[in-house]
Amino acid sequence: MDYQTILVEEKNAVGYLTLNRPKQLNSFNEAMHKEVAKVLKAWSKDSTIRAVVLSAEGRGFCAGQDLGDRAVAPDADAPDLGLSIETYYNPLIKLITDMPKPVICSVNGVAAGAGANIALACDLVLAAKSASFVQAFCRLGLVPDSGGTWFLPRVVGRARAMGLAMLGDKLSAEQALAWGMIWQVIEDDALRSEASTLAEHLASQPTYGLSLIKKAINTSADNSLEDQLCLERDLQRLAGRSADYKEGVQAFMQKRTPIYQGR
Template sequence: MTYESIQLSIEDGVATLTLNRPDKLNSFTQAMHLEVRDALARVQSDKSVRVMVLTGAGRGFCAGQDLSDRAVEPGSPGVDLGASVEQFYAPLVLTLRSLPMPVICAVNGVAAGAGANLALACDIVLAAKSASFIEAFCKLGLIPDTGGTWHLPRMIGMARATGLAMLGEKLSAEKAEEWGLIWRAVADEELMPEAMKMARHFATAPTKGLAFTKKALQASYANTLPQQLQLEADMMRELGYSHDYREGVAAFMAKRPAEFKGE
């Protein structure tokens, strides 16, 4: 597939996916969804990729849905927004959550609506200090989709989640860090250098162990403590036979840097 609204580069184990409709604040159209879906399939199938960075081109990260792509007028029949969620936004979130590698989101500007919740579906979120998060759905008579109603209360508690969802107020990157919504807010000029520094670290890290960590943390939302303890035992049993565990122990004993293969 030739991409028109995104960019994808893969180099030294790092896949960088850039939303590339800067004149529209990287808002989603159906065509953009299909391109992102194709890019994520390529990332998932490329065994050389050990970390992915998601970011946006221009002055915004993602303004959510491009409303002109499904414009409606008062009195018109409307559109089936549930179908849009089922066909595009839900699979996008589930794919990001299930990628067997760390996913870093570098929020370079406004992240609004589905764009805000797309960022929250990633594993580690870095944001420029000038960036902001807006759950803008309430201003259109909608609910926070793209996993927003699931992620927000778990990340920042019900009171703050309700306020963001029902008021649609802008949340600064620094406040988002203070609330625990994102990992870190950094100076604008440091965003991509910091994101790529982290990506290069993950590209040489024990990828299988990180993928299992990701799965275990996600499973903890639904599991009881006994179930989670059993999951930990099962995962540790498998990881104990991995190359990277043996290499990590050998490197520690020999006091040398480990050379992980991600397996």
């Protein structure tokens, strides 16, 4: 299928979704939102796709919202930005966090505004050494959206989250790694291959169990210890009934490499 704003590839059980508006630093317009959502919805139900890589073309990962797509004339009525968030950004974040398989984000350059928070919504973030993260909302008098006010305090703490959100300073990939925002920093020229290697490894693993891990960790921030212990019990019950668990145990006992099916 031909897309206007993204590139899509399926290879070795991995779905590769690449933002492809490099001249606009891959900022989101309505067309990109619709195309990204269509692909992610399809992959969430496709058992042949067992891991997802989100990346971008050009010199930047994503500059967030394309302001030209919602330009406001001086004498025009104020736009309803909440409607835009409700229609596009919130569903996008939910598609990523609810995806029942690992989602890797490969950040090749600046990730600003919603672009930074879309990256944080992914399960594992690899960033090129030249990459950076900017909570640019405050420069326009706006509030971090796309889950920014939820992710940031949880991954870097309140003080750092407040500083990033109120100052809008650029955070280097190395500093983001030191602060626990991302998983790994990679040399620029090795980023794509490292993301593919990681995705193919995850796709070969018991991905049903990985989906339960994802659910448990994403839920933990709002649970009491008692609630989380009960959730772990319930998810472990599901995991123990899976074909992947049976295969893993049999492979261990037979001293062979397991062949997982993601179910």
